[in-house]
Amino acid sequence: MTTTQLLAPILAFLHCETPDAWINQAKKPENLPVILRDHLACELKAGQTAMFLIRKYALDKASSQVLVEWFQPYEDFLYRKQGDLSSLAQKKSLAKALIPKNNSPYSQNLIDKMVLLIKEELHHFYQVLEIMVAREIPFDGITAGRYAKGMLKHVTSYEPNALIDKLIIGAYIEARSCERFAKIAPHLDEELTKFYISLLRSEARHYQDYLVLAQQVAGESIDISERITYFGVVEAELISSSDEDFKFHSGAPVT
Numbered sequence: 208m209t210t211t212q213l214l215a216p217i218l219a220f221l222h223c224e225t226p227d228a229w230i231n232q233a234k235k236p237e238n239l240p241v242i243l244r245d246h247l248a249c250e251l252k253a254g255q256t257a258m259f260l261i262r263k264y265a266l267d268k269a270s271s272q273v274l275v276e277w278f279q280p281y282e283d284f285l286y287r288k289q290g291d292l293s294s295l296a297q298k299k300s301l302a303k304a305l306i307p308k309n310n311s312p313y314s315q316n317l318i319d320k321m322v323l324l325i326k327e328e329l330h331h332f333y334q335v336l337e338i339m340v341a342r343e344i345p346f347d348g349i350t351a352g353r354y355a356k357g358m359l360k361h362v363t364s365y366e367p368n369a370l371i372d373k374l375i376i377g378a379y380i381e382a383r384s385c386e387r388f389a390k391i392a393p394h395l396d397e398e399l400t401k402f403y404i405s406l407l408r409s410e411a412r413h414y415q416d417y418l419v420l421a422q423q424v425a426g427e428s429i430d431i432s433e434r435i436t437y438f439g440v441v442e443a444e445l446i447s448s449s450d451e452d453f454k455f456h457s458g459a460p461v462t
């Protein structure tokens with residue numbers, strides 16, 4: 208599949224494209240460190256989001272613990288500045304099978320899809336870090352932008368609607384990441400262009416996985432399209448309105 212084919216459903220799903228002002232800011236060489244640092248943090252957050260979802264909704268206690276241990280070295284690196292590429296390389300795979308809790312109605316499919324997604328996100332994390340190390344860009348912390356919070360504050364307060372909303376938000380974050388990788392890739396150097404194009408494929412799949420799961424949790428007879436549109440509008444507003452805090456998922460930069 209070509210990049211254009213891959214992007215077509217994503218552009219149809221998203222309610223707006225990335226503003227040119229963001230691309231102009233993102234392609235400035237002096238902004239590369241902030242893009243990479245934020246990208247690194249986003250990859251871990253993408254994995255953590257999937258981890259929280261299956262821990263909360265699908266896993267038994269022991270399996271939940273296995274997941275926590277899997278993430279530990281990555282979290283140690285990002286939040287406590289412990290470890291490096293080689294210590295992370297040793298902890299890349301998941302040691303044991305994960306077992307659903309008996310009473311979880313959406314368990315196995317959610318677990319399988321999310322575990323695959325987590326593996327990919329942690330691999331992306333490692334790849335971004337490799338690039339940063341090679342370019343001597345230190346990770347000295349990054350604050351979260353308004354983007355994810357701006358959507359999460361609209362999550363319904365009762366289940367299963369809360370889970371459905373979180374899965375829809377997951378779909379938007381993945382789809383937007385995919386669209387942004389495609390937008391920024393042509394403006395970067397050869398290595399980064401190749402890397403960002405290589406990420407498109409998995410993020411395109413992730414967005415679809417989240418949507419399929421949202422529909423499964425709702426039940427096939429329930430129409431979730433209104434909720435999808437609702438978050439599409441919220442997301443587009445966060446992307447197109449002005450934003451002073453330049454990040455990977457920020458709005459139109461104020462210059």
Ligand SMILES: [Fe+2]
Binds near residue numbers: 253327328
């Ligand atoms: Fe990723």
Ligand SMILES: [Fe+2]
Binds near residue numbers: 253328381409
């Ligand atoms: Fe992803």
